[in-house]
Amino acid sequence: MSHNPEETARQGLPAALLLMNARAFDDLFDSARLERLRRLVRLGEPMRLDDLSGPDATARLLHTEILITGWGSPLLGPDVLDAAPALRAVIHTGGSVKQHVSRAFWDRGVLVTSAADANAVPVAEFTLATILLEGKRATRYVEGYRRHREVDGPWRDVIPPAVNFGGTVGIVGLSRVGRRVAQLLRPFDLEVLVADPHVDPADAAAVGARLVDLDVMLSVSDIVTVHAPALPDTHHLLDARRIALLRRDAVVINTARGSLIDTDALIQRCRDGSLRAILDVTDPEPLPADSELFDTPGIVLSPHIAGAMHAETRRLADSALDEIDRLRQRLPPVHRVESASLGIIA
Structure with missing residues (x-):
């Protein structure tokens, strides 16, 4: 003993x-x-x-x-x-x-x-950073500068105006991450909309957002960020019809699950130059090396890095x-x- x-x-x-x-x-x-x-x-x-x-x-x-x-x-x-x-x-x-x-x-x-609440923190931070950079059109300016090697010039005229002052951000799903994203957006001069069938207007107001119908949100938002769960009734929640509702030069960010977006419809819309998509998740995942997503203009892929790392x-x-x-x-x-x-x- x-x-x-x-x-x-x-x-x-x-x-x-x-x-x-x-x-x-x-x-x-x-x-x-x-x-x-x-x-x-x-x-x-x-x-x-x-x-x-x-x-x-x-x-x-x-x-x-x-x-x-x-x-x-x-x-x-x-x-x-x-x-x-x-x-x-x-x-x-x-x-x-x-x-x-x-x-x-x-x-x-x-x-x-x-530890879902803890993991929501880096996902929301990644989303906030992406919203602000895309709202500034920063990545498009970076790419234009790299290609044209001049600070000013006609190449800038084709980049749409920045929307970080007075723009509208739509959040699909007031999940743990969705709530935190809304809260992180409070200090910025942006209107924040939420679409979620499981919350009421008071829930959205509590995080500084306004609850609206999903179709309405898609049609008026400059940036849409997806934070809904992957369920049978959310499969291709953003289908071809809803993707068509997105305004010209809108940006879609997905850090949730790839199955929430109809990939083929997204590719078709991005190909015509009227939409950008920042995808940290895809369907399927991982992508095959010959996936069209890698080569579609306007689609930016990151290898599922929004969640906690290191x-x-x-x-x-x-x-x-x-x-x-x-x-x-x-x-x-x-x-x-x-x-x-x-x-x-x-």
Whole structure:
């Protein structure tokens, strides 16, 4: 029997298992955060697994009370519940849990939390930066300057006027990210509109926006940014008819899910030079190397970088660690994922 007070205290901690790939683990847990994790839970060996195949997983799951999951973690199905009779909580260090955790966990009463609020921060920051740069038409001036090698000249006349003063930004979906984008836009001289069937005018007003019909928003906005969840009824939410509603020289930004936009219709509209699209997500993802999106004028692609990257992921780790701390203190979780919300969240 151990007489080491520190070891005795550690034995009283809940047993936890990290279930994520090595890259996610290295990004999330620097030495300080790993040390905090060790003060909150008891980590066995191996403390991290990529998947749940093999004898190591069987042995570790038997006594695991808290599963800490992340990007790259496998789907947790009913078989995991059978193998982990002591499991009390799944603490997800990423955003969406729908592709990682089966509904059986909610049916069994296992607490599920996510770091979606923390991940919304960099996505909203990326979106704000893109709105302001596109509203200034900055990237078009940069490209024109590179091509023509002169500060002034006829090439500038074909670039549409900047809209960062008095322009209109339309937000599709008052999600976590959509709300934060609206709030970040408050200091700027822009009208902010929101289209979302699940909110009321007071919800939009609370973040400095005005609730309108989606078709109306598309027809009057200079910049449209998409933040709706990918659901059966939002597939191609921006279809050919709605893309045609967008005013000339409008800009569409998508940092949500590629399936929300009809790619073929978007390509056709951008080809005629009347629309720009900034896409951090695509359908499919990743794109095949011969995708038309790479070569369509007016379409700018980034490789799904809006969400937390590198040091930004530490914010997600902090969120997860805070939830574990609350769980140990028998305090209610802040970021619980409710089963009733699974049908409307990303």
